[in-house]
Amino acid sequence: MAPKLVPKVTSKGGESQCKEKRVVLLSPVGKLQISGCEMGLHEIKLPKMSVLPSGAESLAACEVCEGAEEMTEPLKQCTAWLHAYFCQPARTATLPLPAFHHPLLQQDSFTKEVLWTLLRDVEFGEVVSYKQLADLAGNSRAARAVGGAMRSNPIPIIIPCHRVIRSSGQSGNYGGGHLLKEWLLSHERLQKEKQQKLPH
Incomplete structure (x- = not known):
């Protein structure tokens, strides 16, 4: 990797x-x-x-x-x-990620911490619950704040807020709507399965 x-x-x-x-x-x-x-x-x-x-x-x-x-x-x-x-x-x-220049990603805040954690730790084809992401970002009781951070994510897809789902396994809300979130998750699942079938 x-x-x-x-x-x-x-x-x-x-x-x-x-x-x-x-x-x-x-x-x-x-x-x-x-x-x-x-x-x-x-x-x-x-x-x-x-x-x-x-x-x-x-x-x-x-x-x-x-x-x-x-x-x-x-x-x-x-x-x-x-x-x-x-x-x-x-x-x-292997591609470089662009630099980010949105004010939200410039100031220190829990939202910024959550978005960076998501970008760094939740990989293509994986999903994480709001509570798990709150844990990863260092505040296990902040699942609701994680939801707020996802809503204010200025750079979706690259910062993959579509990978954050409810603990029940339901996909939950998404800025681009439910259908788009489902599409992105199934695109990643299918591509990941294809990758795993390739000979190493």
């Missing part, structure tokens, strides 16, 4: 020259709107899915359909990582 790469979070010093760029990535689950600056990624906005994509759509090419001409380095890294996530998931372990 390749070492986990933890993206750097840039310091507060450069807030003023933060010129935000946006790109739209056409993915198997719809259009992902990604924003960021030279310093790092700000946000990934998920599409709301009303129906699950069929087999053909879910294999659709993953490509930037708007904003490609002025992508910053973090946006290039983000779109490359997401392309791998959807099309060749095994590659995500």
